[in-house]
Amino acid sequence: EIVMTQSPASLSVSPGEIATLSCRASQNVGSNLAWYQQRPGQAPRLLIHGASTRATGVPARFSGSGSGTEFTLTISSLQSEDFALYYCQQYSKWPPWTFGQGTRVEIK
Amino acid sequence: QVQLLESGPGLVKPSETLSLTCTISGGAISSYYWTWIRQSPGKGLEWIGYINHSGSTSDNPSLMNRVTMSIDTSKNQFSLKLRSVTAADTALYFCARGRGASGYYFDFWGQGSPVSVSS
Numbered sequence: 001e002i003v004m005t006q007s008p009a010s011l012s013v014s015p016g017e018i019a020t021l022s023c024r025a026s027q028n029v030g031s032n033l034a035w036y037q038q039r040p041g042q043a044p045r046l047l048i049h050g051a052s053t054r055a056t057g058v059p060a061r062f063s064g065s066g067s068g069t070e071f072t073l074t075i076s077s078l079q080s081e082d083f084a085l086y087y088c089q090q091y092s093k094w095p096p097w098t099f100g101q102g103t104r105v106e107i108k
Numbered sequence: 109q110v111q112l113l114e115s116g117p118g119l120v121k122p123s124e125t126l127s128l129t130c131t132i133s134g135g136a137i138s139s140y141y142w143t144w145i146r147q148s149p150g151k152g153l154e155w156i157g158y159i160n161h162s163g164s165t166s167d168n169p170s171l172m173n174r175v176t177m178s179i180d181t182s183k184n185q186f187s188l189k190l191r192s193v194t195a196a197d198t199a200l201y202f203c204a205r206g207r208g209a210s211g212y213y214f215d216f217w218g219q220g221s222p223v224s225v226s227s
Contacts, residue, residue, distance in 0.1 A: 034213035043202055043217035044153070055215060087153060091211030096168040099153035 006100035012108040023088035032092035110135035114221035130203030141206030148199035
């Protein structure tokens with residue numbers, strides 16, 4: 001099973017600033033990496049797939065990068081609605097598909 | 109817009125079977141992997157398994173062959189049964205649509221159905 005490790009566990013950022021979230025895979029997953037946002041009381045929402053392709057309707061301030069074992073989600077100019085939990089997920093090797101434990105982005 | 113809605117009992121007794129159904133609206137049922145994912149404080153997001161429109165399935169080995177999934181294309185529904193539940197199966201259960209080529213990610217999710225295992 002591929003283990004996904006996200007860092008940091010939580011991140012305090014001021015509105016308008018940049019947030020950089022990291023995700024590391026225990027094995028090479030190529031570009032088979034997705035990012036999700038989960039707001040309180042809601043289901044996860046797909047942000048990025050293929051490591052860097054924004055899902056339909058996702059604002060351009062969200063960008064993904066990386067390949068292999070190291071990935072980054074960058075949120076430029078944080079808006080109030082961006083304060084949430086973020087998860088990465090590998091879909092390279094299964095079963096099972098695996099998720100990271102999440103990074104919480106909090107208001108500073 | 110694709111919408112998914114989970115339904116089922118919120119309370120299951122230990123050793124019994126958890127049963128959930130997901131109703132799909134607003135999209136085709138073919139060409140996708142209809143998936144169950146659960147979320148608990150202790151284990152985060154955990155992929156349970158998928159079923160496709162033809163009934164092919166795959167599930168997480170960690171669930172020790174306790175999973176059965178079925179699909180009813182005429183009703184646009186798919187279902188999950190998890191046998192011999194314990195307190196460790198207490199979680200928020202999501203259904204989701206999986207898409208991709210060799211592997212897949214999840215582009216639409218239900219709102220989640222909380223399930224508690226308790227006597």
